[in-house]
Amino acid sequence: MYLTAEEENVLDGEQGETLRKAMEILVALGDIYGADGLIPVKSAQIAGVSYKTIGDAGLEWISDLEGTVKVPSILNPAGMDMLRWKEMGIEPEFAEKQLEIIAAYEKLGISSKCTCTPYYLEGFSATCGDHLAWSESSAVSYANSVIGARTNREGGPSALSAALVGKTANYGYHLDENRVPTVSVVVDHELSGSDYGALGYIAGKEIGNRVPMFHLASTPTSDELKGLGAAMAASGAVALYHVEGVTPEAKQVRFDKPDETITIQRSQLDEVYETIIGSEDDLECDIVAVGCPHCSPEELNKIADLLEGKKIEKELWVCTSREVAQRYPDVVKRIEESGSKVLCDTCMVVSPATEGHNCMMVNSGKALAYVPGMCKVPAKIGSLESCIKRAGGDN
Numbered sequence: 001m002y003l004t005a006e007e008e009n010v011l012d013g014e015q016g017e018t019l020r021k022a023m024e025i026l027v028a029l030g031d032i033y034g035a036d037g038l039i040p041v042k043s044a045q046i047a048g049v050s051y052k053t054i055g056d057a058g059l060e061w062i063s064d065l066e067g068t069v070k071v072p073s074i075l076n077p078a079g080m081d082m083l084r085w086k087e088m089g090i091e092p093e094f095a096e097k098q099l100e101i102i103a104a105y106e107k108l109g110i111s112s113k114c115t116c117t118p119y120y121l122e123g124f125s126a127t128c129g130d131h132l133a134w135s136e137s138s139a140v141s142y143a144n145s146v147i148g149a150r151t152n153r154e155g156g157p158s159a160l161s162a163a164l165v166g167k168t169a170n171y172g173y174h175l176d177e178n179r180v181p182t183v184s185v186v187v188d189h190e191l192s193g194s195d196y197g198a199l200g201y202i203a204g205k206e207i208g209n210r211v212p213m214f215h216l217a218s219t220p221t222s223d224e225l226k227g228l229g230a231a232m233a234a235s236g237a238v239a240l241y242h243v244e245g246v247t248p249e250a251k252q253v254r255f256d257k258p259d260e261t262i263t264i265q266r267s268q269l270d271e272v273y274e275t276i277i278g279s280e281d282d283l284e285c286d287i288v289a290v291g292c293p294h295c296s297p298e299e300l301n302k303i304a305d306l307l308e309g310k311k312i313e314k315e316l317w318v319c320t321s322r323e324v325a326q327r328y329p330d331v332v333k334r335i336e337e338s339g340s341k342v343l344c345d346t347c348m349v350v351s352p353a354t355e356g357h358n359c360m361m362v363n364s365g366k367a368l369a370y371v372p373g374m375c376k377v378p379a380k381i382g383s384l385e386s387c388i389k390r391a392g393g394d395n
Contacts (some may be wrong), residue, residue: 001030003168008293010165018066022161029158030169039170041151042126043072044132046110046165047116048078048156050098050350059101062160068109073104076156077294078114079351081343082322087165088343088353110163114345117226117294119147124325128248131174133162137239138293138366141229144240146222147246150174154241161238172241179249181213181242183314184261188217194383196224197365198233199264201381203332204369208224209237213258223296230293231365239393242325270392274361276380278372283359289348292321292367297328299384300342304334306388313392316340317354319347342390349374362392367387 003011011027013020015321026038039182082091083216090098100135102112111123116136118124128148134140135154143149152172154162162168172178185203203212213233220228232238242250276283290303295318303318318335322344325332332342348354348362349370359378360371363386369380382390 001027001035006365007038016067018112019164022164023159024026025027025161025178026161026165026167026169030232033169033171035169037170038165038167039131041071041133041162041168041173042076043118043124043132043134044069045074045076045124045132045136045139046105046163047135047154047157047158048160049076049101049105049114051101052079052234052350053092054101054354056097059104062104063099064162065104065108066224067164067318068070069163072162073110073163074118074124075102075112075114076123077112077347077350078345079301080116080346080353082190082345084341084343088350088351090353094352095366108164112322113321113324114300115294115323116258116347117142117296119143120294120296120321120324131168131229133159133168135159137233138226140239141233141241142226142293144179144246145229145242146225153233153237154244157286162372165211168249178211179240180211181255182258182260183212184215184258186215186261186263187210188259188263189266191218191220193224193364194381195225195269195361196220196228196364196380197231197368198269199365200228201272201365201368202264202268203262204232204234204236206236207232207236209239211240212238213242213244213250213255216246223299225295226293227364227366230343231325234366234369242293256352272368273381276378278366278378279359283378285314285359285361285390286359287315287354287357288315288387289317289319289354289367290363290384290387291317292346292347292349292362292364294325295320297324300324300331300335301387302384304331306385307335307340310338311392312339314390316388316391318342318349320344361387363387
């Protein structure tokens with residue numbers, strides 16, 4: 001792996017211990033995956049933020065670092081809404097540790113806008129061909145697939161290292177040869193809304209970490225593509241996919257047809273809708289959570305329209321980034337007039353506040369894959385409309 005003289009100096013510790021550690025991580029990854037060198041990145045998105053997931057060991061590791069990031073850098077969702085954690089039922093001890101984690105990242109110059117959808121935020125948009133160092137699985141999928149940018153699915157430490165150095169190792173999805181589809185997925189029936197999350201939940205299990213080319217009967221919106229990719233990244237390890245005639249590289253590059261084809265039937269989606277993941281019992285869902293990944297402005301508007309003039313009976317979480325919520329205060333107000341909570345900085349997967357519930361209803365294939373394991377709460381997927389209805393918003 002070739003390093004410039006300046007990069008060698010960093011690795012030798014001539015610019016401090018923190019940068020030496022960061023460069024050591026990047027070089028180790030490059031050696032493992034056969035990178036020819038380092039490449040500059042436009043931005044970094046760092047996982048390992050919730051105290052629920054990183055604990056005291058993670059907090060100690062971050063707190064020991066010094067220096068300032070070289071590129072715009074942002075955090076993944078935390079374990080609580082920074083302003084409304086008491087409303088969420090978060091224990092003060094957890095909140096104190098969570099705030100310490102955020103402060104430790106901020107000390108390094110990292111934005112504390114905690115979100116899994118950085119592409120909606122000022123200063124973190126990407127364009128086709130940009131090299132990034134993002135780590136949240138759905139953000140990686142969206143960047144690679146919907147935007148056409150280039151990032152591997154970084155771990156929290158490697159994304160943080162890339163942020164501090166301003167570069168990442170040149171391997172994996174940064175290279176043309178690894179962005180070629182290796183399996184075709186055919187869906188010959190119409191899809192809409194949460195169907196894409198259910199499709200991704202199924203496809204991810206079958207595809208694993210390969211690169212699929214989808215042939216769809218419907219034309220998905222960007223929000224539907226977000227749901228598809230997020231689910232495949234959660235149930236499998238898909239970090240890049242193409243949709244014929246829709247996604248940038250599928251329109252720009254003439255790919256050879258993969259040898260393998262998978263066909264997914266409507267009956268398979270119906271089975272996902274009918275199943276409670278994490279339990280064999282027919283449970284009553286006592287919490288409804290949407291916004292995994294974080295809601296876009298368009299999704300918030302749709303939720304507000306569905307809740308107009310209604311009062312919910314069950315707890316309903318609507319998760320989004322603080323910047324998007326602040327940009328659309330009237331929409332947030334319309335949603336919360338129903339009794340729902342618009343929560344920022346966090347989500348149902350990485351917060352301890354969802355633990356202990358009987359069953360959670362979601363409209364996301366990603367949440368369906370993660371909630372039973374990470375929250376120990378059975379989960380059921382439904383359309384956004386059925387989620388609102390389950391929360392009692394049909395009165």
